[in-house]
Amino acid sequence: MQPTFYNTMARAKEAFAPADGATVRMYTCGPTVHDFAHIGNFRAYVFEDLLRRFLKSCGWEVVQVMNLTDVDDKTIRKSRAAGLPLRTYTKTFSDAFFADLDALRIERAEYYPAATDHVPDMIALIQRLIDKGFAYRSDDGSVYFGIDRYDAYGRLARVDKSGLRPGARVAQDEYEKESLADFALWKAWDETDGDVVWDAPWGRGRPGWHIECSAMSMRYLGESFDIHTGGQDNIFPHHEDEIAQSEAATGKPFARFWLHCAHLVVDGRKMSKSLGNFFTLRDLREKGWSGREIRYGLLSTHYRQGLNFTFDSLGAARSALQRLDEFRGRLASAAGAAAPGPLPSWAQASPALFHDALADDLNISAALGVLFDLVHVGNRAVDSGDAKPADAAAVVALLDSWDRVLGVLAPGEEAADDAAVELARLRDEARKARNWAEADRLRGELAARGWVVQDTAQGAKLKRK
């Protein structure tokens, strides 16, 4: 089935294929590296990772770009407060960001351009906009995009530009703009910028926020590309402004599909430090949750659905993953060294069901339903002895192919240490001697070391608690 994605531009699901039929060119709005990313941010990145992996499973190549915003008001302010050069300050957080991506099993994008490495591209793009009459210079040397000079403004967010009213956060010093919703392409230098400054033909300063995404997407993906994603809060103004400045400059359609993921709340409330419900990935890992568990928690709710993140839901993720691990382990032992045969009858429908679920705008709940249905019938087959080694091997291969999309199955087994193996051996001996008290004592000792014993037909197995 051909994938269908909900395109914010159309406010409807639309059939998707890459424009050139082979390679999906995708731009994903990335982090502002002035602090550790929080789990709300990672919800978006996990969604984009699922999208990326699913597109690959459809047989397409993917070229993904994720920007690193390493210059903006907050970043400058914080780096100056820390007494560090901008680069030094942001490196801490971009390094942490990549470590967090790894923990969440998020595949690397092809490009992670940093804004500060692409200022010349931005200057060139702004110059094009000035030359074409879409942008104007204000008295202080800033450059603004004039939305009244661009007819199509407001198409994505469906805002009427005449209806835009001033928000609470409009700075006092922006009176020079032609229209309130005009946005800065270039901000003239002032003393709070310190040494964060570039020379441009119209004066010294630094780029506005929106322009980096236009300039960097064009550099790596071309002036038109397939998919642009971000959090729903980016629809307006960020993505609206990207479209305006990009299409005004090139005269070409910018992104064909716009996918936006909904926000995450914690315990039903917006995350905030004052409520004590604000978590970075690091915070959760320190509480003993694995990256895989957190990934499952973030992944298992449809991306356009608001996600209520709770510790109960993490516990549910842990249990669900244990069930999946157990199933894969049972199948692997049933398979032994057998080569995969054709899928057994009880699994034959599964691959198409799984693909079709995700092809329907990444319906992850339906896809997980297919997965758990397979676990159910598969466990039954193993119990009844119907699963022949070649069958089991085929289903293991199927699970592994699904996991290239989901990225949650492979548990990263921890081999039991020698001491635990010895305790398990002693317990086996005690059991053979029907010395149940000693066997249970040894099981307790293993439990204290964090190991759970399972007696199976193949002998005792040790699993991490």
Add this chain to the structure above:
RNA sequence: GGCGCGGUAGCCAAGUGGUAAGGCGGAGGUCUGCAAAACCUCUAUUCAUCGGUUCGAUUCCGAUCCGCGCCUCCA
């Protein structure tokens, strides 16, 4: 005020104009020395409320109530 999303079992969460997937949790049972895991059975006569359309609506339409997001740099 404008744009938009959502209200489905104890919790999370799909879904369809024809009678409610799946996960977690809970109860009972099988297996086991006991466990663990797995399996079996049960756990929403009902999908926020009220109207309407229809042979029939949780699913379509309207209204109401409630919760939430964005409206200048927050994924």
